[in-house]
Each structure stands twice: as C-alpha cells, then as structure tokens.
Amino acid sequence: MFRKSIYKTPAQLRAMVEPGLITAASLDAAEAAIVAGATTAAVDAAASEAIVARGAESNFKLVRGYHHTTCISVNEQVVHGIPGSRVLEPGDIVSVDSGAQFQGWNGDSARTFIVPGGAEPLLSVRAELSRVTEGSMWAGIAAMASASHIGDIGAAIQDYIEAQGPSSLSGQPYGILREYVGHGIGRKMHEAPSVFNYRTPDAGAAVKPGLVLAIEPMVTAGSEETLVEDDEWTVSTIDDSDGSHWEHSVARHEGGIWVLTAADGGAAGLAPFGVVPVPLA
Structure with a gap:
C-alpha cells in the first residue's frame, strides 16, 4: 500500500514560511484586540482581517462545520472555544488559536494572553500558568532540534511541566491534556504524525530533515479531565x-x-535552551 511521506522537500519547507508568518500576524492582531470590554467575536475579526490582508485564507474555516478564523478559549475553556458575544473581563486568561493557508500550504499557532487590568493574586497565578505552558512548548521545540524520534518531544514537554511543581492556585500538579495533541502540518492543517505532550511507550516517527510539526501543549491549573460543551466544540x-x-x-x-510561526524563527524562545534556530536555505 502506498503511504504518503510525512517529510517535506526543501522547496516545500520554504513554501511554508509565508503561511507561518501570516499566522503569526493574525495572532499579533488578536493580541492588540484583547482588551476588557471587547467581545471574542471582535478578536476573531481582527485576526481574520490580518489574514485576508496578506492574501491568505483562514484554514480553520475549511474545517467542516466551523465558521470562524480562530478558536478563542477563556478561563476554564482550554481549546476550541467559539468566538461570539462573550465580553472579555480584566484578568481573564484567553487562548487564541489561529491558522492561515497560503498558496496551498498551512500555518497553525496559538498563544495565551491575560486581559489587562486584573486583580492580584489571580492575575499572577494565570500569568504563571501561561508561562509554564509556553515554556513547555519551547522545551518541546528545543528537543526537536536533537530528537531522534517524536516521542522525545513529548517527554521534554512533560519533564518541563513536572519540574515547575504544583500550581500556586490549586496546589495540584499542572494537568496535561491527554486527548488533544499536536500534529504534522503541510498541505493540510492537520496531518500525521500525532505529537503527544507527554511521555509514551511508543517512540514515534523518526525526527529528520523535512519533518514539520505543530507542537502544542494544552495545560490546566488543576485536573486534566475535560468535557466538550453543548456547542460540540469548546x-x-x-x-x-x-x-x-x-x-x-x-x-x-x-x-x-x-519556527515557521515566529518572526524570529524562534530565537528568543529557544535561547534559554541553548538552541539557535537556522533559517531555511
């Protein structure tokens, strides 16, 4: 049976640079729109405008049954939140996931923001949760630079999170979502292979030139157990x-x-791990 390779050619990798940068621009626009009193629909519209302005299209809108440019998840919502009439309040923790398709290639990225104006100590606790999650992502990305198999990436993510100790809010260890994982990306937003955010018995596919992965830890300040809301997405x-x-x-x-979805290729995020990203030739 013929199986499509998960590895891209150098030319294909270069073609993925622009959709990655467009995706990053959409998240920059979303960040600027995240203020107290704004609706999540307004944040979504800002991201959409940034993508269209660069001659691309939202790949989220290409997912069957989904009609928005982003997923916006607030507070206890972890992923796949639907933009709408919800009004952001000071101190909310807001995760925005966005993606762009340009000339047949895809980018996918997410960031977490804290709505300005929140009160302590909740503000600090939520900022710490975001820091831990972001740090674990960079730990996984740094591991990709020397990993032999994809499983090394998940192990690095889990090790980083566990090293942070318990959440200062709940006193519990941070939870790592198990049912939602990273993935390959290329002609489609979601491709093989899966990228687990934790250690698994299976080493996974080989990490070698041509591999493009969306590395995306999803972390909670308490239990990792989740449910899907009545909207069938959140x-x-x-x-x-x-x-x-x-x-x-x-x-x-x-x-x-x-890092295709970072303007600096990931230089700032990788620096603490001693990894220097190399531009695509």
Whole structure:
C-alpha cells in the first residue's frame, strides 16, 4: 500500500514560511484586540482581517462545520472555544488559536494572553500558568532540534511541566491534556504524525530533515479531565480550573530547526535552551 511521506522537500519547507508568518500576524492582531470590554467575536475579526490582508485564507474555516478564523478559549475553556458575544473581563486568561493557508500550504499557532487590568493574586497565578505552558512548548521545540524520534518531544514537554511543581492556585500538579495533541502540518492543517505532550511507550516517527510539526501543549491549573460543551466544540475543564494553550509550527531541515510561526524563527524562545534556530536555505 502506498503511504504518503510525512517529510517535506526543501522547496516545500520554504513554501511554508509565508503561511507561518501570516499566522503569526493574525495572532499579533488578536493580541492588540484583547482588551476588557471587547467581545471574542471582535478578536476573531481582527485576526481574520490580518489574514485576508496578506492574501491568505483562514484554514480553520475549511474545517467542516466551523465558521470562524480562530478558536478563542477563556478561563476554564482550554481549546476550541467559539468566538461570539462573550465580553472579555480584566484578568481573564484567553487562548487564541489561529491558522492561515497560503498558496496551498498551512500555518497553525496559538498563544495565551491575560486581559489587562486584573486583580492580584489571580492575575499572577494565570500569568504563571501561561508561562509554564509556553515554556513547555519551547522545551518541546528545543528537543526537536536533537530528537531522534517524536516521542522525545513529548517527554521534554512533560519533564518541563513536572519540574515547575504544583500550581500556586490549586496546589495540584499542572494537568496535561491527554486527548488533544499536536500534529504534522503541510498541505493540510492537520496531518500525521500525532505529537503527544507527554511521555509514551511508543517512540514515534523518526525526527529528520523535512519533518514539520505543530507542537502544542494544552495545560490546566488543576485536573486534566475535560468535557466538550453543548456547542460540540469548546473543551473545558471539569473542575473549572484555568487552561492555557501555546503552539508553533516548526520545521526540521538539514541545517537545524526553524519556527515557521515566529518572526524570529524562534530565537528568543529557544535561547534559554541553548538552541539557535537556522533559517531555511
């Protein structure tokens, strides 16, 4: 049986740079729109405008049954929140997931923001959750630079999270969602292979030049147990603990790794791990 390769050619990797940068621009626009009093629909519209302005289209809108440019998840919502009339309040923790398709290639990225103006100590606790989640993503990306198999990436993510100790809010260890994972990306937004955010017995596919992965830890301040809301999309924690989601699309090539959805290729995020990204030739 013929099986399509999960590895891209150098030319294909280069074609993925622009959709990655467009995706990053959409999240920049979303961040600027996240203020107290704004609706999640307004944040979604800002991201949409940034994508269209660059001659691309939202790949989220290409998913059957989904009609928005982004997923926006607030507080106890971890992923797949639907933009709408919800009004953001000071101190809310807001995860925005966005993606763009340009000339047949895809980008996918997510960031977590804190709505300005929140009160302590909740503000600090939510910022810490976002920091831990983002740090675990960069730990996984850094691992991709030297990993032999995809399983090494999930192990690095889990190790980083566990090293942070318990959440200062709940006193419990941070929860890592098990049912929702990262993925390959290329001609489609979601491709093989799966990228688990935790250690697994299976080493997974080989990490070698041509591999492009969307690495995306989803972390909670409490239990990892979730439910899908009545809208059949939004994933929320059962114990109402806060969630955070960070994601980048990352290419492994002959010279090293390059974060396609970061303007600097991931240089700032990778610096603490001693990894220097190498631009695609």
